[in-house]
Amino acid sequence: MTIAVLRPHSWDFPLFLHVLGATLLFGGMLTVTVVGIAAWRRRDVAGLLTGVAFRTFLIVVIPAFVLMRVAAEWILSREKDQIPGLDNKTWVGIGFIVSDAGVLVLIALGILGYFSKRRGGGFTTAAFAVLSTVYLCALAVAWFAMSGKPGA
Amino acid sequence: MTTYDWLLFFHVTGAFFLIGATVCAGWLTFLARRRERPSEIATLLGLVRVVLPLMFAGVVLTLVFGLWLVRAANQGYGYDDAWVIAALILWVLANALGQAGGKREKETQELAARLASEGDVASEDLRARLRDPATLALSFGSGVIVFVILVLMIWKPGS
Numbered sequence: 401m402t403i404a405v406l407r408p409h410s411w412d413f414p415l416f417l418h419v420l421g422a423t424l425l426f427g428g429m430l431t432v433t434v435v436g437i438a439a440w441r442r443r444d445v446a447g448l449l450t451g452v453a454f455r456t457f458l459i460v461v462i463p464a465f466v467l468m469r470v471a472a473e474w475i476l477s478r479e480k481d482q483i484p485g486l487d488n489k490t491w492v493g494i495g496f497i498v499s500d501a502g503v504l505v506l507i508a509l510g511i512l513g514y515f516s517k518r519r520g521g522g523f524t525t526a527a528f529a530v531l532s533t534v535y536l537c538a539l540a541v542a543w544f545a546m547s548g549k550p551g552a
Numbered sequence: 553m554t555t556y557d558w559l560l561f562f563h564v565t566g567a568f569f570l571i572g573a574t575v576c577a578g579w580l581t582f583l584a585r586r587r588e589r590p591s592e593i594a595t596l597l598g599l600v601r602v603v604l605p606l607m608f609a610g611v612v613l614t615l616v617f618g619l620w621l622v623r624a625a626n627q628g629y630g631y632d633d634a635w636v637i638a639a640l641i642l643w644v645l646a647n648a649l650g651q652a653g654g655k656r657e658k659e660t661q662e663l664a665a666r667l668a669s670e671g672d673v674a675s676e677d678l679r680a681r682l683r684d685p686a687t688l689a690l691s692f693g694s695g696v697i698v699f700v701i702l703v704l705m706i707w708k709p710g711s
Contacts, residue, residue, distance in 0.1 A: 409707070416706045423702070426568050427575025434576065434602050438595075445595050452583060452596070460579060540568075547564035548557045 414474040421468030422543065428460035429536050432509075436529035439521065446521035453528065454513040465506060469499055490551030498542040505535045559621050566613025571702065573607035574650075574695045576600070581657060581691060585682045590667035590674055593682070597661035604654075611647060634710045639701050646697040653690030660687070 432453050439449035472495065480486050512528040519525070544550075553561075577600045584596035622629045622636055629636065660681040667675055681687070 412707050416703065419702065419706065420699075423568055423571040424575060427572040427579075430572045430603060430606070431576040431579050434599055435580075438599055438602075445592075448592050448595060452580075455583075456579060460575070540565075543564055543568055544561060548553050548561040550553055550557075 411475060411478050414471050414478060417471035418468060418475050421464050421466075421471055422539075422546075424464035425461060425468050426536070426539050426543075428456060428464050429532060429539060431456045432461060432513075433529065433532040433536050436516075436525065436532050439516070440525045440529045443521055446525060450513075450517045450520055450525055450528075453532075454517040457509060457513050461509075462506070465499075465502065472499065489549075491545040491549040494545035494550075495542055498538050498545075502535065502538065505531065505538070509535070556621075556624055559617050559624055562613055563617035563621055566610045566615075566617060567702070567705070568610070569606045570610025570614055571698055573603040573610060574698050576603045577607070578692060578695045588674055589672055590664040590678060591672050593674075593678070594661055594664035594668050597657060597664065600657065600661075607650075611643075615643060629708075629711060633708075635704050635708050639704045642697050642701050642704070646694045646701070649690045649697065650694035653687055653692075653694055656681075656684070656687040657691060 435449050435453040435456065439446045439453060442449070476486070476492070486492060509528065509531055512524050512531060516522075516524040516528045580596050580600050584593045587593050587596065618639070619631075622631060622633075631637075660678070663675075663678055663681065667673065667678060
């Protein structure tokens with residue numbers, strides 16, 4: 401039996417904020433990735449698209465990450481009261497790894513996105529597209545851990 | 553992992569695909585509406601097409617595995633629960649609105665692409681299409697409904 405099935409209604413709001421942040425983060429990163437790859441492949445519109453990718457990163461991705469991460473701590477603090485040893489569960493550990501390592505990835509993406517926008521294409525745009533694709537895959541690993549709860 | 557865990561994973565994957573692609577499409581459409589040059593509008597609306605397969609996959613995964621979950625969860629849920637029925641009605645409504653809005657957006661993108669190849673100057677028709685409140689209501693209404701479904705999935709009112 402899973403935690404999701406047993407959860408009391410008092411956990412619903414922080415869980416909603418966590419899921420909302422996570423889905424917005426995925427949507428934002430999907431946009432950044434699609435636009436970033438298009439900017440890398442299409443030099444004629446690279447100037448427009450690198451600007452769109454960087455703006456999306458700042459306006460959608462960063463706030464969504466903060467919402468997801470803060471709500472994760474909120475829901476975890478509620479769950480820890482009722483589920484002993486929750487910190488040591490594999491699926492929680494995977495979530496922490498992806499989100500905490502994600503801070504470093506987001507910093508790198510921010511730097512690459514800034515220089516990509518300034519140069520309007522080139523190596524930084526390619527690196528930005530590749531790194532955003534990798535992070536998008538990492539988010540998929542995180543939602544696998546959060547929903548499937550392997551090792552629960 | 554139990555069967556329930558796998559079903560939940562595929563259902564959640566569908567939700568991420570659907571909401572992620574909805575956010576992406578909505579954001580690119582919003583940015584396209586703020587542009588003046590048809591070539592830029594056509595480029596941004598054209599990128600929406602890239603995420604449509606993900607959106608369609610999400611639509612199918614959420615429905616199939618959602619219905620399967622209701623049956624497999626064995627937690628007292630049923631197909632006659634109000635939140636399940638409401639979610640299904642909203643799912644149909646979101647798809648209908650999204651399809652109608654998407655058709656209009658596609659026509660706008662095709663017009664923008666044509667104008668881009670004919671001097672890249674926006675026509676009155678293109679400006680009117682970008683401001684069209686009906687298209688806006690259809691596309692963004694569909695997106696809002698998807699988030700309302702997410703609320704139902706978390707709270708499960710009445711369960």
